[in-house]
Amino acid sequence: MRSKRLALDSILLALAAAFSFLESMIPTPVGIRLGLSSIVVMYALLCLSTAEASAIVLLKACFALITRGFYAGILSLSGSFLSLLGMLILYRMNSSLVLMSCIGGFLHNLGQILAASLFLGSGSVFSYLPILTAAGLTAGFVSASLLRMILPYLPYSNCSIRSSQFLKGPDK
Amino acid sequence: MKSKALVFARKSDFLILIVLFLTSILLCLIPYRNRGTRAQIILDQKIIAEIPLSQPEEALTLTAAPDYQFTVSDGKISIIAAPCRNQLCVHSGAAGSVGQRIICLPNRLMIVIVGNDDKAIPDAVL
Numbered sequence: 001m002r003s004k005r006l007a008l009d010s011i012l013l014a015l016a017a018a019f020s021f022l023e024s025m026i027p028t029p030v031g032i033r034l035g036l037s038s039i040v041v042m043y044a045l046l047c048l049s050t051a052e053a054s055a056i057v058l059l060k061a062c063f064a065l066i067t068r069g070f071y072a073g074i075l076s077l078s079g080s081f082l083s084l085l086g087m088l089i090l091y092r093m094n095s096s097l098v099l100m101s102c103i104g105g106f107l108h109n110l111g112q113i114l115a116a117s118l119f120l121g122s123g124s125v126f127s128y129l130p131i132l133t134a135a136g137l138t139a140g141f142v143s144a145s146l147l148r149m150i151l152p153y154l155p156y157s158n159c160s161i162r163s164s165q166f167l168k169g170p171d172k
Numbered sequence: 173m174k175s176k177a178l179v180f181a182r183k184s185d186f187l188i189l190i191v192l193f194l195t196s197i198l199l200c201l202i203p204y205r206n207r208g209t210r211a212q213i214i215l216d217q218k219i220i221a222e223i224p225l226s227q228p229e230e231a232l233t234l235t236a237a238p239d240y241q242f243t244v245s246d247g248k249i250s251i252i253a254a255p256c257r258n259q260l261c262v263h264s265g266a267a268g269s270v271g272q273r274i275i276c277l278p279n280r281l282m283i284v285i286v287g288n289d290d291k292a293i294p295d296a297v298l
Binding site: 024027028029030031046068069071072091095096097098099102106116119120121122124125127128129130131133134137138141144148 | 178179180181182185186188189192193195196197198199200217257258259260263264265271273275277278280282284
């Protein structure tokens with residue numbers, strides 16, 4: 001059973017890394033992305049465990065560090081860790097999936113801006129915050145909807161699909 | 173063994189999210205009204221050049237940042253070549269309004285558009 005779970009985690013990590021790598025190849029102004037890998041992280045957080053979600057986030061950042069350089073790795077780590085932290089807190093507070101995902105998207109961009117401003121030694125990157133907030137919220141909503149659609153087909157997701165209460169969380 | 177039910181969305185969430193969204197959209201639209209007159213090129217927090225935006229279309233390079241190519245046209249400046257891998261600054265397009273920025277993080281290069289009312293680097297965004 002343990003090895004089965006480990007295999008699942010590895011597949012999730014590969015999926016998250018592939019999503020983030022593919023998205024990094026699409027050029028956009030200010031680096032706006034859909035953040036499909038957040039679907040993977042959210043799934044791990046909701047249906048597996050916090051530890052597994054953190055491991056995926058950490059190793060994904062390592063992957064970005066190796067394939068896309070120091071700067072991309074630091075941005076990936078700071079963004080996704082802040083986002084994971086926020087989503088974890090909201091999850092514990094019994095918030096809804098959409099709120100969790102949207103705030104997660106916003107925090108991801110906020111974390112990246114914080115890291116970038118430390119890196120640049122100036123706060124002027126914060127002028128990107130409004131546009132990135134709008135983008136993060138939109139992307140968060142898209143990922144939440146996608147997760148809702150695919151969740152019934154995933155393992156460990158004892159779900160009952162109803163529009164209000166469609167998902168039962170993991171048994172702890 | 174407690175099982176937690178997760179709700180997809182609540183009405184109150186949409187209220188929060190829509191307010192946040194509209195605020196951010198509004199903040200995107202407000203600041204960039206005035207046309208800038210000069211572009212400051214800042215490398216490692218030092219101004220290495222000031223380029224007037226009034227000149228006719230022109231491509232230029234700077235000795236302090238030899239791997240970059242800039243163009244000025246229609247009162248706007250853009251980066252057309254950069255040495256970094258992700259090329260974000262190239263894709264972010266042209267900047268011409270006061271306060272607008274083009275940032276190339278990997279090399280700590282930044283272009284800030286300033287107007288006539290001269291306040292060196294508008295660094296007080298934080």
